[in-house]
Amino acid sequence: MSSTNSPTMSLPKLSDPDTASAMFEAVRSVAENSFFAVAEPGDERAFAAQAAQVPAWLVATVRFEQGPLNGSVACTMPLTLARNLFDAFAGRDPSDPEPGQELVHDLVGEFSNMVCGAWLTRVASTRTFTLHRPSVAPTLAPRQNGGPRLLAVIDDVPVAVEVHLTADPQSETSPA
Amino acid sequence: MRILIVDDSAMMRAMIKRVIKLADVPVDDILEATNGAEGLELLKQHDVHLLLTDINMPVMNGADMLREIALNDRWRNLNRVIISTDGSTVRREEAEQLDVRCYLEKPFSPEVLRDVLNQLADNEFAETE
Numbered sequence: 584m585s586s587t588n589s590p591t592m593s594l595p596k597l598s599d600p601d602t603a604s605a606m607f608e609a610v611r612s613v614a615e616n617s618f619f620a621v622a623e624p625g626d627e628r629a630f631a632a633q634a635a636q637v638p639a640w641l642v643a644t645v646r647f648e649q650g651p652l653n654g655s656v657a658c659t660m661p662l663t664l665a666r667n668l669f670d671a672f673a674g675r676d677p678s679d680p681e682p683g684q685e686l687v688h689d690l691v692g693e694f695s696n697m698v699c700g701a702w703l704t705r706v707a708s709t710r711t712f713t714l715h716r717p718s719v720a721p722t723l724a725p726r727q728n729g730g731p732r733l734l735a736v737i738d739d740v741p742v743a744v745e746v747h748l749t750a751d752p753q754s755e756t757s758p759a
Numbered sequence: 760m761r762i763l764i765v766d767d768s769a770m771m772r773a774m775i776k777r778v779i780k781l782a783d784v785p786v787d788d789i790l791e792a793t794n795g796a797e798g799l800e801l802l803k804q805h806d807v808h809l810l811l812t813d814i815n816m817p818v819m820n821g822a823d824m825l826r827e828i829a830l831n832d833r834w835r836n837l838n839r840v841i842i843s844t845d846g847s848t849v850r851r852e853e854a855e856q857l858d859v860r861c862y863l864e865k866p867f868s869p870e871v872l873r874d875v876l877n878q879l880a881d882n883e884f885a886e887t888e
Contacts, residue, residue: 617774617866672770674777686770693768696815697865700844704864711849714815716767 594652595706597746598731602706606733606744609701613694614737618671625734625741633741637661640722641688643695646715647703654748656699658691659725664740665691692717698744760880761788761805765798765812765821766842775811775842775872782873784880795824802828807837809879814843814850822850825857838879842867 595602607624614622639662646655660668669675669682669690682690695717703712725743733744762779766772772791779786790805792798796819798812810828814821821841828834839859843850846864854862861875 613866616868669770672774689768690770693770696768697844700815700846700865704844704846708846709848711845711847713820714844716817 594654594748596731596748597733603731603733605705606698606702606746607735609698609705610733610735610737610742610744612701613697617697618668618694618737620668620671620738622742623736625736627734629736630734630741630743633736634725637663637741638723639663640725641665641691641719642722642726643688643691643717643719645692645695645699645717647699647712648715649710649712652710652712652748654746656695656702657726657745657747658695658698659722659743659745660691660694660737661740662687662721664737664742667738667740668694688719692719702746760784760786760808761790762786762809762811763790763792763798763801763805763807765792765795765810765816765824767793767813767816771813771842774869778869778872779876781869782876782880784876795819795821795827798824799827802834802837809838809840809876811840811842814841814845822853822857825854825859829857840875840879842872 597603597606611622614620640659641662642657642659644655644657647653665687669687672690675682696714699714730745735742735744764772764775766775776789779789790801790807792801794816801807812821812824821843825839828837828839839857840861840863841854841859842863842865844865851862860879863872863875
């Protein structure tokens with residue numbers, strides 16, 4: 584699915600099946616190509632059961648904008664998965680010293696940055712978005728703002744992806 | 760060959776450096792910058808053969824840096840490669856106009872970057888022979 588160059592176009596929401604499918608493909612592509620990890624679709628029930636066992640999470644949020652269109656993509660993953668992805672990405676040997684928090688946060692931020700960019704390329708390939716530097720923070724549990732979210736399982740570990748669109752599609756029916 | 764990596768992610772710079780070391784290219788030096796402004800400063804100070812740059816960065820983005828480079832005749836022989844999450848057709852078309860030799864879309868596998876580096880190195884030596 585792609586939008587046109589029209590300034591009046593909005594981004595599709597994650598509740599749209601094609602949009603959710605594009606987001607999963609973005610997650611799968613990032614996991615497999617850059618982290619040598621296997622991504623599978625997740626569901627709410629399995630996610631809730633697995634998430635209850637996870638003591639520490641990281642959430643990385645990437646803001647994107649293009650004219651009146653702006654929003655954010657937030658990836659939430661267990662700290663243990665972040666460390667495993669770090670090892671895969673950096674080629675770290677288990678006998679090497681543990682990476683510091685700053686580098687692990689940078690890694691999770693880059694993961695979210697790639698997911699956000701890959702998703703936007705899939706749903707709006709004719710548009711050029713500005714992606715801001717990811718903000719990364721620890722959290723005790725995945726947040727849920729009530730909207731739809733994409734759940735995935737990466738190397739048997741649950742991951743949640745949320746998209747927040749700031750612009751109201753109804754207000755974009757006429758150019759500024 | 761001196762290579763300049765411009766990316767605001769320390770992890771991405773480290774990953775690119777690792778792939779460069781695994782590739783079959785003669786590298787004398789690898790320089791790093793966290794944004795386009797730092798990249799331009801390093802380009803002014805050093806004779807760089809290959810530039811690998813991200814697009815979305817704070818302070819000065821990669822597209823603005825490449826526009827500055829295109830305006831300066833000193834850098835006409837600089838090999839330019841974009842490594843970015845931005846895979847839009849608009850950005851790719853702009854890259855062509857800015858003499859970018861290769862547009863690598865994140866995520867990419869290390870093998871893809873290694874092949875690009877080997878190809879650019881082969882071309883570099885073919886042109887100097």
